[in-house]
Amino acid sequence: MDLYEFINFHLIPGLLLGSIYALGAIGVTLVFGILRFAHLAHGDMLTLGAFLALGVAGLTGLDPWFALPVAMALTAGAALLIDATCYDYLRERPRILTVMASLGVALMVRAVVQMGWGTDPTTYATGIVRPTEYLGWFLLRDRELMTFAAVIVLVAVLEAFLRLTRWGRAMRAMSDNPDLARLCGVDNRQVIRLTWVIVGMLCAAAGFLLGINTEVWAMMGWWALLPIFAAAILGGVGRIDGAVLGGLVIGLAEELSVLVVPAQYKSATAFVILLLVLLFRPRGILKGKVL
């Protein structure tokens, strides 16, 4: 296999998938850090976001990329609603109950999607798109370039938000030590709501990007859940940069695994990495917290 093939059929798809996983992992790590539980409904929120974008694009005739911000807003709203009805009353109880509640939420969201849109795979646009060659080495499509760009922009904006704004600092404070944060005047409830808004938006973006690069269908998020969790834990829980790094590593690992193991074990890659991390380096590569 030559370098050209390696770059274009293993490296780039791996990075593409990895950046989508990264967006998902950032959401998971935010929930781990601030709300302190494993958000098992994360995958199905991705699915919801993807379908909402599909719905908006279909209703308004907009280009799907313009439907994306609308979908992000809608998903953020859904996340707030779900938190208010399904997680809020469990705040003072052991976290494990919230994890179970999130599993129930996952099923409900998926059922809603199936009832609303059916189970056939669909796409944002029909037809196939051949890539353009750049610099004689790289084969890329517009949608892939835009995916990379979108991920970079979203991550940059989020980082800026967390570092430079008051609310961002409040989120980080709460992630580090909620009691101390409250003592310093941080309104934990507002921070929690803000977190869900951000998580909802990230889920919608990740779901949309996954859908636009492959297909949109009801199980898409559930199948991405474990790789996303693996990415968040691999990178280090509670760290955005960890989530990004973890996502890229997992995405690459999946696409490269085909070179060493039979293709039907592709799914196992993320699981195995996850298990290894949990056993040998639970704080992850960038040393996040072990909750």
Add this chain to the structure above:
Amino acid sequence: MIRKTLLVAATAAALAQPAVAQDARIGLLFGISGAISAMSPTMVEAARLAIEQVNAQGGILGGRTLVPVLGDSGCNPQNATDAASKAVNIDRVLAIVGPSCSGAVLAAANSVTVPAGVTIVSPSSTSPQVTKLADKDLVFRTVPSDAYQGAALARALLARGVRTVAVTYLANDYGTGLGESFKAEFEAHGGKLAAYQAHDGAKASYRSELSRLARSGADTLVIFDYGDGTGLTILRQALENGFFRNFVGADGMKSEAMIRAIGAKNLGTLLVSAPVGAGDAALEIFRRDFTARGGNPDGIFATTSYDAAFLLALAIEHAGGDRSKIAASLRAVATAPGEPVLPGEWAKAKKLIAEGRDIDYKGAAGDHEFDAHGDVPGTYALFRIAGDTFEAVTRME
């Protein structure tokens, strides 16, 4: 607490009883939730078409209504046995169309339908395990076992001069069965498999697998997967990245979802096989009727589902509604010799049965000459995409 629970349960079950027992009921067990949920709606609609035709043309067993009872087999044994148990014991169905998945068929047959003496006809279970089932002749299929289609496809490709292919198959019983039978036949007759690998059904990207396959040098890729699922992803990614020129699939790839998502003009080099009847008339009638009803006749297993339902209706009529005689009647109405009956010809069939004449149903998916195991041999045709739909190119020997 336990007493309360049982009381509630008994009440619920009692309420679930139908008010009138004057109808004849037939169970439809399909994988509505689960692994093949994308395909099930079309299969259900095709079965319902047959039932509606029965009711529109005079009803069954002396003018009674044939009532479908829909159950979800979930494509797993737990749900399938539960649904079968309800259909057999509570709804008292006379026979069952389904289940769809082989594991579900094995479980439901072994623990419910065979002990209870109820005949079942599966429209989509292709595993060879079902052939070997000790089923007291109560389990039938309108879909040929994998062993046939893979081999027939291999022969058809060789006949067209294709001597080297790469194969990727979905790692479930459908894909694996087709892959194995294709490989055996293809290589036995001088063909060469440049690559042969399984793929997982839960991924969003197959470019790395495709790259590996393409390195083998073959220019034809055989995909044993579902066009309603990851088969679509693989085909699209192969086309977009310039892997392979020609594509071949089995009936799972004969899906309208692919035309809708990828576009007919991009699928010019795709050939798929699918089971068909000995003559073209039956298929044409089914296509016309199903399209008129709003269904997609090219949907996966649409033809086999329709045939299973129609055949069971014929068998019920022939057996006079006696559960224990339905299996024998099924053989009688499906196998030659007999007056040919085509899809939709319920009134004609009823008359012939009433006159005591032997009939032979020629279905949209084949003639269904059940062998000793309740299996059907396959007759297949090769299809390509023309316009916005599939058209037959040639019969496969």
Add this chain to the structure above:
Amino acid sequence: MDALGLLNYALFILILAGIYGLMALGLNVQWGLTGLFNAGIAGFFAIGAYASAILTGPAVAGRVGGFALPVPAGWLAAMALAALLAWPIGRVCLRLRSDYLAIATIGVAEIIRLTIRSEDWLTGGVRGIAGVPRPFGDLPYLTAQLAYLALVLAVVVVAYRMMERQLHSPWGRMMRAIRDNEAAAAAMGKHVERRRLEAFVLGSALMGLAGALFAHLNRSITPDAIDPMIVTFLVWIMLILGGSGNNRGALLGALVIWLIWSLSELATDRLPTEVAIQAKYARMFLIGLALQLVLRFRPDGLLPEARRTRPRTQDHP
């Protein structure tokens, strides 16, 4: 109303409720008693089912088999193998905190499932194993069901008795102490890790046995039976609803949830078919909703734990 049909249906419900009840008992030892969030039930269920199927089934070309051992031997082997595999998994995973343990055990179960589907030479791969013998299987329908139900009930009663004895024994008290305050228990010199491992292995053995019972009921085992939705998740709801920490609660939860699962489909059958398909998806929605409602209004379950000791895992500050 057809009494015979209803009876057969009821028997089948009870058989499956018994099998699930066995798994709930196993989970109760792990979670209810010891606070271990095992989300990989399907994996141990699978190991038990396949172990028994391989050892008692007929010989088949290309696959390990043909031992044709008697059924009870198969069931014992199922328990043993599930326990045997639980041991290293437990040693390695149990020190993780609950969320992570859940994720790790999900991963383990998925790896087991993938391996089962891929390794033809051992498990028959995607086709599974057929021809598994069923005790009393050749009797007429009603009698065969009664006989199998009697077997399942006997197993469940024995398991229940044993678990109850464990619960009220010094071992049980120690487990609860560890669950409720691990630091104190360790300070008192209890070997925390070993105890938890014991609970994990014991619970997994019961899950393996349930798998074997299931395989023999259907005379076959195929990979699609190892779906985490229908195995793991359902058992969790059963235990939460029934009352974790309580063996009777586990069994009750299994019965109630399986009844709801089965009867809810009857309700959707009555609808016209266009809506019926959508309604099947709604069933999953209702199960998720039921979980929410239980967590909200009756978090201790129908039969809460008898003792007044307080709740599950502590949050680490």
